[in-house]
Amino acid sequence: MATMQSLDIRRRSASTEVPPQVRQSAIQVAKLIDVSKCIGCKACQAACLEWNDLKAPIGYTDGTYNNPTDLTPTSWTVMRFTEYEKGDDLEWLIRKDGCMHCDDPGCLKACPAPGAIVQYTNGIVDFVSENCIGCGYCVKGCPFNVPRISKVDRKAYKCTLCVDRVSVGQAPACAKACPTQAIYFGSKEDMIVHAEHRIADLKSRGFEKAGLYNPPGVGGTHVMYVLNHADKPSLYSGLPDDPRISPMVGLWKGVMKPISLAAIAFAGVFGFLHYITKGPNEVSDTDERKADDLAKGKGA
């Protein structure tokens, strides 16, 4: 997407500039995906393709309902189907996967290209494709394995949370298309309240571990799930139990940057100071004479 002029930016990748702060901060938005209401129809996938002008190449089927089998540069959301067996009970766990819009986005932290990833004040994390250089650092930064690099233009793509729709007061295309209202969209505050009602309902129906997935390790997310087994998120096709930005990324994009530049600057300054205090190491005339003597067979 292009940057949305109607939305202020809270964070901008690889930038040291101070973000605009005068306007009242926007309402935090969130998408709430109620896994227990999802019927796996893939209307959200179709709506995503249509709204975002994406056309995925015809792929293959791996014998499951997962189609396409993974997120791709042209499939920003996919339904992941899991057959969960517990004793005689079989549950079909269906999770709509895609960008979680972390409040502390690892992709943005890792990105080296100024302004290629932005986080708007409403919480949406978006890739600004014209600034993307295709390095794939966002892939390393993401705790959810979401960004995909296109083989066509070597740029990263993922769900935009339909920022172009949201900025004019519309719900994301997937939420609009969902026939069972398993996808809600609104302020994050409202979505949490709504989730609480759904969780209470699920608990009354025997899902004692039902709960909200809004992982604190990444500062919470602007895409949240109501899970009927919230104690084991990984049941849902490997949804991370406790996602956080990898400590390796934290090191690489944190302390290493200033320390490295300081070390290089120190080495340069040390050399300069050494030169002006100790001076150059020069060959004396005595050295030259002794060397000549040796060369002529006279010296030691």
Add this chain to the structure above:
Amino acid sequence: MSEDKNVVARYTTAARINHWITAVSLILLALSGMALFHPSLFFLTNLFGGGQATRAIHPWIGVVLAISFLGLFLRFFTLNFWRREDTVWMKNLGKVINNEEEGLPELGKYNAGQKLVFWGQSILILLLFCSGIVLWDVYFEDYTTIDQKRLSAVVHALCAIGAILIWIVHVYAAIWVKGTLRAMTRGSVTRGWSWKHHRKWFRQEVKKS
């Protein structure tokens, strides 16, 4: 060079060309790598035609450096084995830094500092090459896991900083110790320089002629 009786041949033309290919590619790699390492240095991508071009070119320069450095390694590694006098030299590093190296043991073609530069860069460039392959998504994206790529990013950055620091030492030593640079620009050094800094090597060269 050897026609001039007052100088000692130190590097062949082939060795010098090999060295300067390595030097230029290392500088270009440092500039393009730093551009993608720290946001305040991103402007350096302009030297390479923008961010995308920098991302695309950097690994190819890395390939040139790897091959070129391998040439230097094969040329010089036998001359860089650690010897007893190197330990003595290192223990007296303070004297060396104070320009008081009289009384230190006579040295072969390389002193301990030069040997450490040689082995340091050899190890770091090997690590940079391996981690760089893992990060080269255009061709190798599918061969490693994301966690391996994360580790490689850290290793690549750490080794690059190490290599840049060693490079600064290397360049500064050439500025500080007068008469050194001509070894790589003209292939020869003066007799006095050889006597002062690498007397054992100088004796061998005199014997040869």
